[in-house]
Amino acid sequence: xxxxxxxxKTIAQFLIPSDKVAHVQVGNHLDHALLVxxxxxxxxxxxxxxxxxxxxxxxxxxxxxAILGLERIEFERLxxxxxxxxxxxxxxxxxxxxxxxxxxELIVNHPFVCxxxxxxxxxxxFTRREILxxxxxxxxx
Amino acid sequence: xxxxxxxxKTIAQFLIPSDKVAHVQVGNHLDHALLVxxxxxxxxxxxxxxxxxxxxxxxxxxxxxAILGLERIEFERLxxxxxxxxxxxxxxxxxxxxxxxxxxELIVNHPFVCxxxxxxxxxxxFTRREILxxxxxxxxx
Ligand SMILES: Nc1ncnc2c1ncn2[C@@H]1O[C@@H]2COP(=O)(O)O[C@H]3[C@@H](O)[C@H](n4cnc5c(N)ncnc54)O[C@@H]3COP(=O)(O)O[C@H]2[C@H]1O
Ligand SMILES: Nc1ncnc2c1ncn2[C@@H]1O[C@@H]2COP(=O)(O)O[C@H]3[C@@H](O)[C@H](n4cnc5c(N)ncnc54)O[C@@H]3COP(=O)(O)O[C@H]2[C@H]1O
Numbered sequence: 001x002x003x004x005x006x007x008x009k010t011i012a013q014f015l016i017p018s019d020k021v022a023h024v025q026v027g028n029h030l031d032h033a034l035l036v037x038x039x040x041x042x043x044x045x046x047x048x049x050x051x052x053x054x055x056x057x058x059x060x061x062x063x064x065x066a067i068l069g070l071e072r073i074e075f076e077r078l079x080x081x082x083x084x085x086x087x088x089x090x091x092x093x094x095x096x097x098x099x100x101x102x103x104x105e106l107i108v109n110h111p112f113v114c115x116x117x118x119x120x121x122x123x124x125x126f127t128r129r130e131i132l133x134x135x136x137x138x139x140x141x
Numbered sequence: 142x143x144x145x146x147x148x149x150k151t152i153a154q155f156l157i158p159s160d161k162v163a164h165v166q167v168g169n170h171l172d173h174a175l176l177v178x179x180x181x182x183x184x185x186x187x188x189x190x191x192x193x194x195x196x197x198x199x200x201x202x203x204x205x206x207a208i209l210g211l212e213r214i215e216f217e218r219l220x221x222x223x224x225x226x227x228x229x230x231x232x233x234x235x236x237x238x239x240x241x242x243x244x245x246e247l248i249v250n251h252p253f254v255c256x257x258x259x260x261x262x263x264x265x266x267f268t269r270r271e272i273l274x275x276x277x278x279x280x281x282x
Contacts, residue, residue: 006280038205043184060201064179075216101280108273111252128269132249135276139147139242 005134011103011115012096014131017124023048024083026055030063031078037063046114046122047087054114054122056087094126104131146275152244152256153237155271159263164189165224167196171204172219178204187255187263188228195255195263197228235267245272 022040024033026049037045037060044059066086067077092106094115103126106113112127163181165174167190178186178201185200207227208218233247235256244267247254253268 034205035209038202038209041202043200043202059184060205061179061182061184064175064201068176068179073216073219075214078214104273104277104280108270108277111269128252128273129249131276132245132269132272135272136245136249139245 005138006100006104006131009100010096011094011098011100011126014100014103014126015096015115015124016127016130018052018122021046021125023122024058025049026082026084026087028083029079030066030081030083030086033058033083034060034063034078044111046125047083048122052122053120054093054116055084056089057091057114058083058087062086062088096123107131146279147241147245147272150241151237152235152239152241152267155241155244155267156237156256156265157268157271158265159193162187162266164263165199166190167223167225167228169224170220171207171222171224171227174199174224175201175204175219185252187266188224189263193263194261195234195257196225197230198232198255199224199228203227203229237264248272 022036022042023046024036026047044057046054047056047058049055063086066081067074092110092113094103094113096115096117103113107126107128112125115123115126117123163177163183164187165177167188185198187195188197188199190196204227207222208215233251233254235244235254237256237258244254248269253266255266256264258264
């Protein structure tokens with residue numbers, strides 16, 4: 001395998017830019033987030049604020065977990081609970097000029113990792129697919 | 142990168158065995174599948190029949206899509222619709238002695254691929270994480 005494909009590159013060269021990434025706002029209600037997740041088909045997406053700063057991730061599983069009561073599914077909570085009450089704030093983050101090796105280590109346990117700039121503004125995401133696409137090309141040679 | 146890590150191995154050497162894989166049955170109702178998906182935290186899981194043959198995959202997104210009506214979420218359908226009406230039957234499959242390169246090509250676009258034997262009985266799953274774990278080890282050397 002040719003190691004140059006991975007070893008002298010930065011996160012920026014693998015980035016899915018923010019304008020292509022579905023996201024929701026911290027202040028949205030859960031019903032809006034559920035609609036965006038269901039319609040886009042993504043299992044988890046970033047949560048930003050109005051100034052485009054990254055706050056966490058929300059997934060369909062987190063929303064279902066939040067409304068699953070002991071007796072029944074409490075669907076009315078979809079209209080009252082907000083994304084910021086349910087999202088995961090403890091997420092790994094990458095910078096654009098981080099070495100790709102740092103990204104590869106993080107995607108072992110995360111389907112994707114959010115990328116931000118030094119001021120915390122959202123730049124896009126680094127995904128498992130972008131790495132696997134290049135590994136597949138390498139292995140075929 | 143040392144290509145031996147990938148190039149002379151079979152799918153069996155990367156397998157998550159079936160006894161460790163959460164699954165549901167074709168005849169289960171959607172409410173049962175939603176509970177298994179939410180409680181295990183997996184976004185998608187295999188669908189088997191009572192004789193352990195593989196029929197497809199079901200995801201939380203597929204279930205939400207099935208009950209999302211024009212006006213409101215039709216939650217009563219969770220108790221009436223069955224997994225087999227909603228699951229994705231058109232899925233890639235691998236055999237235990239397939240070359241790992243065939244698996245790597247498939248996981249570029251699929252988070253995991255189900256593995257079955259020649260008679261169609263479910264053996265386990267081949268996941269992106271198992272490949273990325275080894276790639277990460279390689280890249281660190
Ligand atoms: N509309 C689509 N078109 C083509 N392929 C699709 C697709 N939706 C899903 N996939 C495939 O399924 C994989 C898992 O998607 P999932 O939504 O679970 O997990 C996704 C999702 O949570 C997030 N993601 C990816 N692209 C996104 C985007 N444009 N906006 C928001 N989140 C995204 O990153 C995770 C990993 O993405 P990755 O590309 O590695 O892996 C994706 C991709 O290979
Ligand atoms: N309980 C847990 N413990 C540790 N890590 C966890 C975890 N649940 C999820 N993850 C991490 O998140 C990734 C995506 O999980 P997801 O459920 O979207 O997507 C999963 C899920 O749909 C399925 N899957 C994995 N293990 C499974 C199992 N034991 N039973 C059923 N389905 C499984 O394969 C997909 C890819 O799995 P992969 O391991 O590559 O990637 C997993 C893993 O890195």
